[in-house]
Amino acid sequence: MPGFELENFIPYLLNRAAEKSSREFQAVYKQEYGMLRTEWRIVFHLGRYGEMTAREICSRGALHKTKVSRAVSALEEKRFLARKRSETDRREEYLSLTRQGKSVFRKLENSAREYQERFAGNFTQDEFRILTNALKKLTE
């Protein structure tokens, strides 16, 4: 059996690649808007799909409710997000982006598209498709 190399070990490679791409894209939402990763994801969900409760964000984004709770508070402080207590179930709040939050979303969405295109440009279409499908398969 041949020498096992860390450089081929999938958890190692995934971790390195994820760290690098995270650091790169973080520059967009952190430097420009002082946001953390979970905050950006929530802005994405609200911007892309509109008003919803924290519970819906949790299930859509595979995020724990404690992460969402803290990120929602942070976004509210930045005036990117507004809450509206539900009248039918007073435990829930409807969350939505403010005008400012929507503007941030549009800019972030564009940056994400650009990032994705630049990224895809490093690979053939087949390679990119296989990579994407493989990563999706892994997260199921």
Next chain:
Amino acid sequence: MPGFELENFIPYLLNRAAEKSSREFQAVYKQEYGMLRTEWRIVFHLGRYGEMTAREICSRGALHKTKVSRAVSALEEKRFLARKRSETDRREEYLSLTRQGKSVFRKLENSAREYQERFAGNFTQDEFRILTNALKKLTE
């Protein structure tokens, strides 16, 4: 332009996949030996390539010297690693695995091989090769 989806965004997919595989393989080195990620990587380097200094581990493993310093101390406390002050340059130490450390390395290496094979089994050879190459390309 079509709706941008987080589910296709590469930094998101990479992060999710990396987290999952990290959690899975962590079970091996953490539960069995109480080790953290950097500690396992250092055990790997010393087990695979033999005695070397912290500086060499840093460059081989793309790890910062502060991470290595702390992980080396932790491995020493667990009696998995021994240090020997260099006589030619008294700033350096030669690091190597103890007998116990070597035994741990062999078990971890086997677990890593098994993990890798199980992982590869989810894909065709072509897919696996493309995935691996893509991830390597990303970390360059």
Next chain:
DNA sequence: TATTGTTATACTCTATAACTATA
């Protein structure tokens, strides 16, 4: 002056338990 390695510190991220208010 530069390098090897250590220590201190702060921030980010993950995970879990305990809690409140409401259903």
Next chain:
DNA sequence: TATAGTTATAGAGTATAACAATA
């Protein structure tokens, strides 16, 4: 009793600056 959301806390990971000892 169960659910939506909050707060507290600890552990793990990342990043940087300052430092001691040595070259």
